[in-house]
Amino acid sequence: MSTKRLLEIDNLTTTFHIHVGQVQAVRGISLHVDQGEAVGIVGESGSGKSVSMLSLMRLLPDYARISADRILFEGQDLTHASVDQVRRLSGDRIGMVFQDPMTSLNPLMTIGRQMQETLRVHRKMSRADAARRVRELLGLVDIPDPDSRQKQYPHELSGGMRQRVMIGMAIASNPSLVIADEPTTALDVTIQAQILALLKGLMDKIGTSIILITHDLGVIAGMCSRVVVMYGGCIVEEGLSREIFYTPRHPYTWGLLRSVPRKEGDHAPLIPIQGTPPDLINPPPGCPFEPRCPHAMRICRTAMPGVTRLSDTHRLRCYLMDEGAPRVAWEGGRA
Amino acid sequence: MTAQPLIRADRVSMQFTVGSSITRARRRVLTAVDQVSLDIHRGETFGLVGESGCGKTTLGRLLVRLYRPTSGTILYDGQDITSLTPQQMMPLRRKMQMIFQDPYASLDPRMTVSTIIAEPLRRTDMDRARVDARVRELLTLVGLDENHARRYPHEFSGGQRQRIGIARALAAGPEFIVCDEPISALDVSIQAQVVNMLEELQQRLGFTYLFVSHDLSMVRHISHRVGVMYLGHMVEMAPVDELFTHMAHPYTQALMSAVPIADPDASAASQRIILQGDVPNPMAPPSGCPFRTRCPVVMPVCADQKPALLDIGGGHWVACHRVGT
Amino acid sequence: MQAQPDAAAYEFIPEAERKAAEQLSRPSLSYWQDAWRRLKKDKLAMLGLAFVALMGLMAIFGPLFSPYAYDYSDFSAISQGPSAKHWFGTDALGRDLFVRILYGARISLAIGLVSALVNMIIGVVYGGVAGFVGGRTDNIMMRIVDILIALPSLLYIVILMMFMGSNIRSILIALCISSWVGTARITRSQVVSLKQQEYVLSARLAGASNWEILIRHLLPNSMGPVIVSVTFLIPSAIFSEAFLSFLGIGIQKPMASWGSLANDAIETLRSAPYQMFFPVAAISLTMFSLNFIGDGLRDALDPRLRK
Numbered sequence: 001m002s003t004k005r006l007l008e009i010d011n012l013t014t015t016f017h018i019h020v021g022q023v024q025a026v027r028g029i030s031l032h033v034d035q036g037e038a039v040g041i042v043g044e045s046g047s048g049k050s051v052s053m054l055s056l057m058r059l060l061p062d063y064a065r066i067s068a069d070r071i072l073f074e075g076q077d078l079t080h081a082s083v084d085q086v087r088r089l090s091g092d093r094i095g096m097v098f099q100d101p102m103t104s105l106n107p108l109m110t111i112g113r114q115m116q117e118t119l120r121v122h123r124k125m126s127r128a129d130a131a132r133r134v135r136e137l138l139g140l141v142d143i144p145d146p147d148s149r150q151k152q153y154p155h156e157l158s159g160g161m162r163q164r165v166m167i168g169m170a171i172a173s174n175p176s177l178v179i180a181d182e183p184t185t186a187l188d189v190t191i192q193a194q195i196l197a198l199l200k201g202l203m204d205k206i207g208t209s210i211i212l213i214t215h216d217l218g219v220i221a222g223m224c225s226r227v228v229v230m231y232g233g234c235i236v237e238e239g240l241s242r243e244i245f246y247t248p249r250h251p252y253t254w255g256l257l258r259s260v261p262r263k264e265g266d267h268a269p270l271i272p273i274q275g276t277p278p279d280l281i282n283p284p285p286g287c288p289f290e291p292r293c294p295h296a297m298r299i300c301r302t303a304m305p306g307v308t309r310l311s312d313t314h315r316l317r318c319y320l321m322d323e324g325a326p327r328v329a330w331e332g333g334r335a
Numbered sequence: 336m337t338a339q340p341l342i343r344a345d346r347v348s349m350q351f352t353v354g355s356s357i358t359r360a361r362r363r364v365l366t367a368v369d370q371v372s373l374d375i376h377r378g379e380t381f382g383l384v385g386e387s388g389c390g391k392t393t394l395g396r397l398l399v400r401l402y403r404p405t406s407g408t409i410l411y412d413g414q415d416i417t418s419l420t421p422q423q424m425m426p427l428r429r430k431m432q433m434i435f436q437d438p439y440a441s442l443d444p445r446m447t448v449s450t451i452i453a454e455p456l457r458r459t460d461m462d463r464a465r466v467d468a469r470v471r472e473l474l475t476l477v478g479l480d481e482n483h484a485r486r487y488p489h490e491f492s493g494g495q496r497q498r499i500g501i502a503r504a505l506a507a508g509p510e511f512i513v514c515d516e517p518i519s520a521l522d523v524s525i526q527a528q529v530v531n532m533l534e535e536l537q538q539r540l541g542f543t544y545l546f547v548s549h550d551l552s553m554v555r556h557i558s559h560r561v562g563v564m565y566l567g568h569m570v571e572m573a574p575v576d577e578l579f580t581h582m583a584h585p586y587t588q589a590l591m592s593a594v595p596i597a598d599p600d601a602s603a604a605s606q607r608i609i610l611q612g613d614v615p616n617p618m619a620p621p622s623g624c625p626f627r628t629r630c631p632v633v634m635p636v637c638a639d640q641k642p643a644l645l646d647i648g649g650g651h652w653v654a655c656h657r658v659g660t
Numbered sequence: 661m662q663a664q665p666d667a668a669a670y671e672f673i674p675e676a677e678r679k680a681a682e683q684l685s686r687p688s689l690s691y692w693q694d695a696w697r698r699l700k701k702d703k704l705a706m707l708g709l710a711f712v713a714l715m716g717l718m719a720i721f722g723p724l725f726s727p728y729a730y731d732y733s734d735f736s737a738i739s740q741g742p743s744a745k746h747w748f749g750t751d752a753l754g755r756d757l758f759v760r761i762l763y764g765a766r767i768s769l770a771i772g773l774v775s776a777l778v779n780m781i782i783g784v785v786y787g788g789v790a791g792f793v794g795g796r797t798d799n800i801m802m803r804i805v806d807i808l809i810a811l812p813s814l815l816y817i818v819i820l821m822m823f824m825g826s827n828i829r830s831i832l833i834a835l836c837i838s839s840w841v842g843t844a845r846i847t848r849s850q851v852v853s854l855k856q857q858e859y860v861l862s863a864r865l866a867g868a869s870n871w872e873i874l875i876r877h878l879l880p881n882s883m884g885p886v887i888v889s890v891t892f893l894i895p896s897a898i899f900s901e902a903f904l905s906f907l908g909i910g911i912q913k914p915m916a917s918w919g920s921l922a923n924d925a926i927e928t929l930r931s932a933p934y935q936m937f938f939p940v941a942a943i944s945l946t947m948f949s950l951n952f953i954g955d956g957l958r959d960a961l962d963p964r965l966r967k
Contacts, residue, residue, distance in 0.1 A: 017616040044523060044524060045522055046503065074924070139660060144612075158613040158614075160613055161613070188386035188387055188614075189386065189549065189551070189587060189593045189594055190386065190548065190590060190592060190593045190610045191386075191613070192593065192595070192608075193592075193593035193607060193609050193610075194609055194610070196595075197609055198609070215362065215522065215523055216523075216595060217523075217595075217597035218594065218595025218596050218597040218602070220597075221596060221597050221598055221599045221601075221602045222595050222596070222599075222602040223597065241599045242599055242600075245597070245598060246601055253598045253875075254523065255524055257597065258521060258527075259523055259524050259526065259527035260523065260526075260527070260552060260597055261552045261553065261556040269531050269534065269535075270527035270530055270531055271357040271522060271527065271557070272525070272526075272527030272531060273524035273525075273527075273528075274528070275491040276494060276525070277522060277524075277525075292524075293625060296671065296672065296673045297669065297670050297671060297672055298668060298669050298670070298671050298673060299669035299670060299674065300673075301673075302569075302669070322670070324667060324669070324670050325670045326670060355775055396861070399865065401861055401864060401865065421869065421870075427910050428866070428867040429867070431865070432865055433861070433862065433865050435858040435861070436858070439860035440857050440858045441857075441859050441860065441861075441862050441879050442859055442862075443859045443863075443876075443881065444691065445690075445881055446882045447690075454863065454866040454868070455865075455866035455867060457866070457867070457868075458867045463672055487689070487691070489691060500862075503862070503866075508867075528963060605689065610854065
């Protein structure tokens with residue numbers, strides 16, 4: 001297959017220096033996105049899923065230290081690029097959609113005006129061109145009656161409509177990659193279904209790749225061909241959707257899949273993951289999931305497990321993959 | 336069922352007035368709950384689902400009389416509690432409790448865990464030593480350490496705080512507990528811990544729950560009967576398996592089909608009904624059926640007449656002109 | 661080549677050992693302990709606190725150890741500059757300025773503290789009730805506050821002083837009439853936003869009465885911003901008193917406050933400038949200190965800066 005590699009991140013680390021210590025938000029993650037592909041990053045709060053993408057975009061405050069062995073985007077090396085260079089490039093080629101559109105929209109400007117302004121400043125468009133493009137974008141994100149909607153202020157729109165506007169702004173410059181950070185978490189289910197359908201349709205229409213950050217495995221199952229599972233700042237498992245959902249190998253992935261009701265109409269007790277989410281301040285040296293892992297071994301406390309490759313696409317970090325380790329089977333199987 | 340229900344709501348409505356109170360200009364009425372009737376039986380979990388603004392939280396608060404309904408009656412164990420004053424409610428307070436959505440907002444940040452848990456016991460004649468013993472017992476019951484009693488809420492994670500909230504709700508020995516979105520603010524792996532605990536407590540102590548949530552899969556898992564609300568109306572109500580296998584209201588069908596399935600193949604095979612548009616403004620609800628503006632199978636009659644909630648057999652109630660006529 | 665780990669490394673960790681690791685490790689701090697911890701880090705605020713504490717102690721105990729009484733005139737030592745005998749020198753009537761400034765501190769600090777306290781009580785109760793009851797009551801109560809703010813306070817303070825005479829009591833009453841409105845507004849806005857919190861509903865379910873909810877939950881949780889505003893009330897009250905006394909309608913002779921001392925020094929400003937310097941320095945340093953404390957408290961009590 002001759003898929004083109006769009007984004008490649010090698011060993012990205014992000015640390016926040018605060019008064020109580022170092023918050024190791026991202027601890028050396030490597031991932032890639034191919035052209036036209038939808039990759040899901042799943043994890044809970046504190047897993048580093050959002051911070052990793054914000055690091056890529058250099059959208060973090062000053063006290064964050066970001067380092068990486070290599071970051072390639074569309075063939076360009078961004079590893080040592082300045083913040084301005086990254087922002088200029090990303091503003092053009094990467095679109096971002098956040099959970100709460102209200103915080104990214106200026107409440108004092110009509111949405112039409114905001115969208116035009118962005119186009120005119122970043123893309124140096126003329127007033128007429130920008131106006132035309134905005135109408136086109138609003139149509140693209142299925143906003144009914146775009147001409148009158150344009151004249152409304154953000155607070156006059158529903159949550160779903162605002163998210164459509166954000167998506168419209170994110171795709172304004174035909175980016176090759178859209179990063180959507182929990183785009184539907186604040187929305188109701190029926191509206192979530194609308195937005196997910198819209199994102200899916202846009203991938204076909206304008207051929208963009210998508211990185212979808214979410215805590216909801218269901219959202220990923222319906223959208224993404226590949227899944228990255230993060231825990232405590234690390235990628236613990238990664239693979240095609242089918243590999244992650246049907247033949248997962250990492251105990252954390254098992255836990256995630258088991259803690260939601262499995263079969264329709266199943267009233268048997270759920271199997272939760274014990275314990276509490278990790279404290280990222282000065283974490284212990286071993287596997288981040290060890291304190292909550294039902295199969296924790298002595299070796300898990302010593303150092304981070306290495307990467308085991310199960311197939312071209314399926315990789316994980318777990319000592320259970322070692323030769324000397326006891327065999328523990330995934331009893332979930334295919335639903 | 337012949338036994339008397341623990342909770343009976345009969346055509347309960349709740350209206351809020353929005354706007355300035357001095358000038359009386361621009362005052363508008365928001366009907367959060369519109370003529371809702373339901374029974375909840377002892378030992379049962381009644382799941383209440385719907386989207387934001389559908390009135391499910393308001394209904395939950397009405398049933399424990401945090402609000403006084405604008406019209407209709409609420410019976411608790413046969414006793415009319417619709418218009419009891421706070422003083423008259425006092426003896427009943429300990430029997431009905433609530434678990435809240437936001438574990439960060441539902442615990443007073445200035446109080447220690449033991450003060451928080453013991454607050455419902457203040458009106459009882461328990462002495463200090465017995466209160467302390469009860470607090471320790473409750474902490475153990477919800478899986479927390481007894482030594483946590485002197486700590487403050489901000490020292491705990493979301494899941495642990497929710498356990499503290501549960502311990503507090505249990506303190507006075509309630510019969511009926513309204514769980515208002517108790518898991519929606521928690522991480523996925525923690526949600527299951529809390530749901531399991533609620534189920535276990537129900538089995539051991541025989542609680543009756545109203546489980547309010549927008550998470551249909553959890554509601555399906557935990558409930559015996561489920562009600563679906565839309566724009567202040569109860570549109571469908573049935574035993575859980577009946578509802579999820581024979582859903583009759585077009586809104587219920589759309590809601591179910593919109594739930595993401597954590598299984599790529601099943602997700603690809605599922606038929607999604609994607610509703611158009613947004614929920615109407617509750618201050619200017621549509622005429623007739625509240626769902627008609629988004630309904631994929633709307634008929635002319637839907638704009639003229641509000642469909643009544645009718646029993647279509649087996650305790651399955653639906654409010655739709657397309658069903659049962 | 662990496663050495664192969666031995667079999668023991670792959671043993672499961674026993675349950676008991678894992679439970680032990682799950683304890684909360686950080687020390688437990690209440691809201692006030694935590695605020696104090698952060699206030700301690702603010703050097704300016706601590707310097708201010710030390711100065712005010714010292715000033716307070718000297719005001720209370722200083723005159724006891726002084727050989728001079730505040731109203732004792734030594735006509736042999738009129739308008740003498742600072743010396744070992746009279747640290748801050750003497751005034752035009754030969755009275756020891758150091759003792760008079762300490763006496764002035766008693767009055768100034770007392771007026772600051774008492775008026776701040778009274779303002780806090782009135783403001784918290786008024787604002788708390790308005791915010792908690794809400795609706796029409798709230799509307800009417802807050803419009804009264806608006807009217808009080810709109811009146812120029814100096815005007816009615818002066819009028820009041822003329823009617824009630826110039827003494828500490830009337831200064832206190834005059835200061836207390838108007839300055840609680842700021843505290844009331846802050847308390848009200850706190851209570852209005854806090855009463856939406858779920859823990860208030862939860863308290864209602866626990867059988868708490870309205871009064872208990874206000875006292876046990878709403879007011880303690882609104883204290884942070886209230887205390888900050890009250891800390892800023894102290895210097896403004898001290899300043900108002902000094903200003904009134906400086907104008908000659910405040911504290912009357914032979915009593916001394918910092919303002920009246922500064923007033924006395926006007927006549928001798930050219931010949932004995934130190935008579936002006938010391939009272940003004942006392943006022944300024946106290947102002948600075950209290951404002952530093954206020955700034956420090958504001959940062960220490962800001963919920964957004966917690967953790």
